[in-house]
Amino acid sequence: MPTTRRYLMCAPRYFEVAYSINPWMDPSKPVNHDLVMRQWQTLRDTYVELGHKVEQIDPQPGLPDMVFSANSATVIDGRVLGARFRAEQRAAEADHYRRWFNENGYHNVVMPTCINEAEGDFAWTGRYLLAGTGFRTDPGAHAEAQEVLGVPVVSLHLTDPRYYHLDTALFVLNEDEPNIAYYPEAFSEGSRRVLRRLFPDAVIATAHDAETFGLNAVSDGRNVILPTESTGLAAQLTDRGYEPIFVDISELKKSGGGPKCCTMEIRG
Structure with a gap:
């Protein structure tokens, strides 16, 4: 069943693609600014139409x-753990988001x-x-997240540079009866065993x-x-009773x- 979500x-x-910090980014390929705005607006409008x-x-x-x-940022039960970026080109983003949370009633933001x-x-x-490491996030951040957010953390190791973030190789389908979809080849063998143990009914x-960034x-x-x-x-998800909704992200994919x-989810 769907549940109403709050997104930032x-x-x-x-x-624009002004630099390259992952294998998908090529600054020689121009971005269509009108198109990327329309694609983003469609994504936002889709959430609103679904009641989020x-x-x-x-x-x-x-x-x-x-x-x-x-x-x-990562927000669970109203607790906010900010970000610290590996690439200097993105470092300043973290403070803008920290201020947004402070200005919107979240006064216990931990950087x-x-x-x-x-x-x-x-x-x-x-x-x-589930916490990924291997390319961007430091392994020590997993223990820090557990301490700040007060939830159990399961560490997973990413091994394919194309899938430099966990959210390019895995997503959560359902939180009520936890299940996921993931691409096993993006993970170390030990992490695959962990995922098989925790989610034996996962979508592979x-x-x-x-x-195609389906994950x-x-x-x-x-x-x-x-x-x-x-x-x-999408066909696998339909077979499981989910409702796939397609969006075009051709311009956003140019930056990986x-x-x-x-879409940041604000929980609590």
């Missing part, structure tokens, strides 16, 4: 990746000492916080699903927002982002 998003007013609440933070010039709000890129590498299942994505999806427990190309994954990257 940032319009891609200043979005969408908050917005003002984009800032000089921060082209600020649109990827999921990377800037991390270890590098963590928030929901890029942290996925709340309703029972555990194909290489095509992963390459950078957003689920409300029934409706699953995913890229238009991820038809194989998709629906989830643009």
